[in-house]
Amino acid sequence: MRRLLLLPGWAWLSLFVAAPVGILAAIALATSREAVPPYQLGLDWSSLAGLADPYYLHGLLGSLRIGAVTAIGCLLIGYPMALGIARARHGQVLLMLVILPFWTGLLLRLTALIAIFRDEGMLNHALLSLGLITRPIAFLHSDFAMYVGLIYCYLPFMILPLHARLAAANPALEQAAADLGAPPWRVFARIILPLSRPGIWAGLALVFVPVTGEYVIPELLGSPASLTMGRVIWEEFFENRDWPQSAALALVLLALLLLPALAFRRTGPRTI
Amino acid sequence: MIRLSRFLSLWLAGGFLLLYLPIALLVAISFNDSRLTTEWTGLSLRWYRALAADNALTGAAWLSLRVGVASATLATVLGGAAGVALARFGRFAFRPVFTGLLTAPLVLPDLLIGLSLLLLFVVLEQAIGWPAGRGALTIILAHATVGLAFVAITVQARLADAGTMLEEAAMDLGATPARAFLRITLPLMAPALAAGWLLAFTLSLDDVVVASFVSGPGASTLPMVVFSTLRLGATPVLNALATVLLALIATLLLAASRLGPVLRR
Numbered sequence: 001m002r003r004l005l006l007l008p009g010w011a012w013l014s015l016f017v018a019a020p021v022g023i024l025a026a027i028a029l030a031t032s033r034e035a036v037p038p039y040q041l042g043l044d045w046s047s048l049a050g051l052a053d054p055y056y057l058h059g060l061l062g063s064l065r066i067g068a069v070t071a072i073g074c075l076l077i078g079y080p081m082a083l084g085i086a087r088a089r090h091g092q093v094l095l096m097l098v099i100l101p102f103w104t105g106l107l108l109r110l111t112a113l114i115a116i117f118r119d120e121g122m123l124n125h126a127l128l129s130l131g132l133i134t135r136p137i138a139f140l141h142s143d144f145a146m147y148v149g150l151i152y153c154y155l156p157f158m159i160l161p162l163h164a165r166l167a168a169a170n171p172a173l174e175q176a177a178a179d180l181g182a183p184p185w186r187v188f189a190r191i192i193l194p195l196s197r198p199g200i201w202a203g204l205a206l207v208f209v210p211v212t213g214e215y216v217i218p219e220l221l222g223s224p225a226s227l228t229m230g231r232v233i234w235e236e237f238f239e240n241r242d243w244p245q246s247a248a249l250a251l252v253l254l255a256l257l258l259l260p261a262l263a264f265r266r267t268g269p270r271t272i
Numbered sequence: 273m274i275r276l277s278r279f280l281s282l283w284l285a286g287g288f289l290l291l292y293l294p295i296a297l298l299v300a301i302s303f304n305d306s307r308l309t310t311e312w313t314g315l316s317l318r319w320y321r322a323l324a325a326d327n328a329l330t331g332a333a334w335l336s337l338r339v340g341v342a343s344a345t346l347a348t349v350l351g352g353a354a355g356v357a358l359a360r361f362g363r364f365a366f367r368p369v370f371t372g373l374l375t376a377p378l379v380l381p382d383l384l385i386g387l388s389l390l391l392l393f394v395v396l397e398q399a400i401g402w403p404a405g406r407g408a409l410t411i412i413l414a415h416a417t418v419g420l421a422f423v424a425i426t427v428q429a430r431l432a433d434a435g436t437m438l439e440e441a442a443m444d445l446g447a448t449p450a451r452a453f454l455r456i457t458l459p460l461m462a463p464a465l466a467a468g469w470l471l472a473f474t475l476s477l478d479d480v481v482v483a484s485f486v487s488g489p490g491a492s493t494l495p496m497v498v499f500s501t502l503r504l505g506a507t508p509v510l511n512a513l514a515t516v517l518l519a520l521i522a523t524l525l526l527a528a529s530r531l532g533p534v535l536r537r
Contacts (some may be wrong), residue, residue, distance in 0.1 A: 001453070002361055004353075005353040005354075006364065006370075008349075009353055009354040009357060009370065009374070012350055014373070015392075016417040017374075017412065018373055019392055020392040023392050023395050024387070024391060026395075027391050037398070064381055080283040080288075081284055084277075084281060084283060088281075088284070097288060098291070101291050101292070103474055103521055104518055105517065106478055107502070108298075108518065109294060111298060111514045112294035112295055112297060112497070114506040115297065115511065119497060120308060122301075152290060155287070156353060168326040206379075209379055209380070209381070213381020213382075213383050213384060215481055216480055216481060230381070230383050231489070233383060237387065237485075246387065247387070253381070257380060261530075
């Protein structure tokens with residue numbers, strides 16, 4: 001019985017999760033060539049040496065930046081929301097309303113944002129008709145549109161772990177602090193914030209990790225000049241057909257994200 | 273604390289506006305007769321007719337639907353078994369490795385999953401000739417791998433909540449472990465299986481990146497077609513498509529919430 005239930009899982013996970021990582025490393029050491037498939041297995045360090053290219057470093061820093069900015073943006077917007085939901089009378093309904101957009105799909109929401117941000121889109125139309133601007137502003141393909149899109153799409157990932165922590169906090173502690181004369185900001189800084197700290201870390205990791213590897217949102221909403229690892233890997237793979245180089249870049253991204261991902265595994269299951 | 277809560281409710285309202293306004297606007301303009309998103313020339317189903325006549329989109333939608341159903345079903349079977357193992361088997365050999373492999377696709381970017389799975393498929397084809405070429409089958413395998421993690425987590429949580437009391441009672445009353453599993457555990461985890469299936473299906477229906485890597489020529493899923501259209505700029509037809517998908521997902525969710533209590537009984 002035990003074996004019957006465990007065996008398919010082990011087989012599937014070894015083949016489709018563990019093996020691909022090994023293959024990724026093998027291809028990173030392969031030689032790129034113009035053939036099908038476009039690599040020759042071997043021990044070729046040139047793709048790993050190629051990682052020192054400033055272009056890739058640029059992409060790496062770009063990825064870290066959008067990951068960090070989005071995670072902090074989501075925290076700043078999401079924390080008061082999570083607190084409000086934890087305090088609200090119909091908190092469970094509000095929580096459902098946070099999760100619901102997640103079900104509608106990423107592309108659908110990006111379609112909506114593009115319709116708003118386009119040169120002839122709704123935002124420009126509104127600003128023009130209010131007389132605030134005289135010609136359309138190029139919102140689309142800018143850092144502004146990209147960050148709005150990233151925060152819009154990843155906000156639920158921040159709110160859920162925060163809410164779990166905030167809702168579990170004992171209200172008596174707050175009440176006691178207030179009764180003893182602490183002003184609201186002090187209650188927040190000394191009681192609410194420390195109690196929610198594990199939720200903050202989980203939320204930051206849950207947003208930072210996927211956003212750092214994000215490809216679709218920077219590609220559709222961001223400026224062509226802003227490089228990310230996702231875009232660099234995609235370009236090397238699909239446009240330059242340099243499989244070993246994109247595998248080497250993917251290994252870098254994997255190594256980079258493993259740390260916060262492991263940290264999430266330690267705090268995650270308890271906070272969600 | 274009155275001052276704080278007024279600030280919080282305003283903030284909440286603003287946050288929900290951010291989450292819902294774009295979708296609401298999208299649905300509204302999909303019924304607009306004009307090609308321009310900003311001028312309202314009248315209510316019309318023009319873009320829905322254009323959508324129905326668009327062979328590239330309807331063909332891709334059909335492929336996506338088949339891939340979604342197949343991969344979600346596969347993920348539910350595999351993830352359900354893994355979830356039972358995690359909730360009921362306590363410590364088994366290499367359990368941390370098992371959970372690590374299981375949750376990796378949950379937290380890692382889809383770009384890494386797509387690229388490494390594609391390399392696996394290419395290497396496998398070179399070595400043993402399977403899977404021959406890339407297309408619907410490879411997308412199904414890839415989506416099932418991502419989906420099974422979601423199913424396993426949902427099932428594990430449900431079974432951990434339910435506890436082992438009922439199974440123990442059944443076995444005390446003389447049921448074999450297999451019978452206790454079929455009559456007690458399986459019905460207990462049915463809602464989680466349904467929720468997990470739905471989650472895996474929606475993820476499959478929404479995935480661009482993994483599908484772009486593991487797909488081959490001639491097999492473009494709906495998100496792949498939508499993505500390449502969006503790259504060139506949105507079209508009114510896409511607004512109509514988004515509204516149709518929204519209605520589909522809303523119906524599924526509503527059905528799930530109605531079915532939930534029935535399944536739980």
